Amino acid sequence: MERIYVGERAVSLATGIARWVVVDSRTYGLQTEAVAYLASLRARGCSPNTERAYSGRVALYLNYCLMQRLDWRTPGFLGLAGLQQWLIETPLPSRTSEVRPASARHRSRGTANAMMTVVAEFLRFGGAHGWVPATTTALLSEPKLLRFTPPGFDAGESGRRREVQTASFRFKITEPGYEDLSDEQIRRTIALTTRARDRFLLALLACTGLRIGEVLGLRRGDMHLLASSRAVGCGIDGPHVHVRRRTDNPNRALAKSRFARYVPVTADLVALYTDYQYERDRVSQAAEAEMVFVNLFRPPLGRAMSYPNTREMFERLARAVGHACQPHMLRHSAATRWLRDGVDRDVVQRLLGHASPLSMEHYCHVNDVETRAAVERVDSLKGRS
Structure with a gap:
């Protein structure tokens, strides 16, 4: 996909402060709505690394809309669903310039979820400022009834608080394990x-x-x-x-x-x-x-x-x-x-x-020794009865 919009680091000549922006590489002009969204991240105290990552994700969304001839403000359900699939199906650019091509790399579903989260946040930001219609923002979430709730959760009268809003465009994935070192x-x-x-x-x-x-x-x-x-x-x-x-x-x-x-x-x-x-x-x-x-x-x-x-x-x-x-x-x-x-x-x-x-x-990581010790402890208790 041709990159028309790109996330770039810009330094103010007046203050020397570095900010991340989204630029149209054809005209070198700023994409106004995207720049305003990135500025809102700064106002919320997000880190420069978050700003950098989000600038690239918003630019990718804008480029996808150009490629599919969609208005980024009104991509529609099919447009957003297509983006979700496109993120995991499209091979990533090669990291090397070797003669022998490396095996194709693809985004994981977890990465696609992270990118769709930024797209949804960008569109909601646009909706709050009147740039994106309510018909678009209404597509971004859907009600879900919580079957299981965390300890201390107040479900409210007749369980009305069990209904929450969840992201519409999100892959179901298994949470990865977190490794530690001995x-x-x-x-x-x-x-x-x-x-x-x-x-x-x-x-x-x-x-x-x-x-x-x-x-x-x-x-x-x-x-x-x-x-x-x-x-x-x-x-x-x-x-x-x-x-x-x-x-x-x-x-x-x-x-x-x-x-x-x-x-x-x-x-x-x-x-x-x-x-x-x-x-x-x-x-x-x-x-x-x-x-x-x-x-x-x-x-x-x-x-x-x-x-x-x-x-x-x-x-x-x-x-x-x-x-x-x-x-x-x-x-x-x-x-x-x-x-x-x-x-x-x-x-x-x-x-x-x-x-x-x-x-x-x-x-809280549990290892094989701890699980075996737990089972053997239960077995030893049987002998006491």
Whole structure:
């Protein structure tokens, strides 16, 4: 499909602020409604990464409508249903320029659902501003009766609250499993890491359960690693790390949680940070850098590590250790370890920075040893009766 509309990063000449927009590549003009929608994301405090992803998804929708000769404001039921199928059936562009073509890649149903969610949100935004008719927005959801409700759910008189609105254009999929790493896998991965910076980064993720965006957004002033931080105006005892949401990080890293928190750290982690400081001090360009994690081994030296830098590092480590290794797996590992050790769920929720206790459900991983132990315990109880 020819890309007429594209999501682009635009920098204001007046303020230097970077924003994401949707541009018509034929005229280099802005697609007004799409730009307004992306601006609404910024107003809601969404991260620049969300803005970037949504700009591409809105552009894809506009291009699909052009290809199918549809008015994007009134695509109709068949147009939206066709888009849903087109997303999973159309091969993605090849990532390589090899002579031998790679096997065709397709979007997963989960990815298609995420894209349809953005399309629906964009159309609802247009409906709220009078650009999209009510006949279009009415197609985006349909009533559904909840057969099962979560604990504490108030169904209301005669169960009237059991009827909810659900997305009309959404594939039914099985939720993917969330992987975690064993303590031995984590120790081995850290041991195979040759750089002090990377060892500290891995250990910090494993010890604190921080998100990668939170780690990359840390500044030196957030690292309170002395027994007492009263000298810098902090009354929290013991070594700890402050996690703060900032929108002006040079690497565009963003803490997902809007609420600041602190996470205690261990003496071993403090020692790894000290090793990293020795390594960092040997790079003069990093001396004045405010961010904790910076480039030390290739230019531009001293610049804050970015998401692509970190992804490349984890891909390299995964090849070295022979198993999957991703930042979020270390977060799940930390949460799973705390829960297995009997840490109260409210404490784990606070450490992870979750606003809702329902977010904790994905973090309780059960292994084969635990399931067998549970069954054997029930069997042993039979002998007591």
